[in-house]
Amino acid sequence: MRDIEKVVKRFREAGLKITPQRLSIFNLLQRNRTHPSADDIYREVLKVHPSISFTTVYKTLQTLRDMGELQELSINPERSHFDPDMSEHAHTFCRSCKQIGDLEIAPETHLLKLPNVPDSFEVHSVQVHAVGLCGECR
Ligand SMILES: [Zn+2]
Ligand SMILES: [Zn+2]
Numbered sequence: 001m002r003d004i005e006k007v008v009k010r011f012r013e014a015g016l017k018i019t020p021q022r023l024s025i026f027n028l029l030q031r032n033r034t035h036p037s038a039d040d041i042y043r044e045v046l047k048v049h050p051s052i053s054f055t056t057v058y059k060t061l062q063t064l065r066d067m068g069e070l071q072e073l074s075i076n077p078e079r080s081h082f083d084p085d086m087s088e089h090a091h092t093f094c095r096s097c098k099q100i101g102d103l104e105i106a107p108e109t110h111l112l113k114l115p116n117v118p119d120s121f122e123v124h125s126v127q128v129h130a131v132g133l134c135g136e137c138r
Contacts, residue, residue, distance in 0.1 A: 001084035096137035
């Protein structure tokens with residue numbers, strides 16, 4: 001996710017209103033490394049905006065994802081998690097506590113340059129994750 005001012009500009013250009021609720025969501029996501037689920041974000045925003053609906057939070061996350069400001073991670077079979085870090089990186093997923101961690105990848109490893117992808121196919125994202133048990137759960 002880029003700077004909040006840039007995200008705000010893109011929302012305005014798309015004809016979307018910037019509400020205090022939406023700004024709170026942007027603020028929560030900026031530089032957030034915890035890979036929160038929509039529910040995690042909803043519960044946090046609720047502390048500041050007690051009348052916000054889950055639908056508002058979810059739709060804002062989907063808009064950010066569609067704009068390419070947010071990655072939706074389909075690692076946890078139970079729910080999606082969101083990652084504002086759009087740089088190419090992999091993840092760890094603990095089966096027990098469901099924590100998602102960041103895994104740096106070597107700069108020479110180009111995850112998006114998969115061999116054998118047909119020329120006619122346009123790749124939007126590639127997700128790589130290691131599933132297992134974290135140090136604490138072992
Ligand atoms: Zn764990
Ligand atoms: Zn990540």
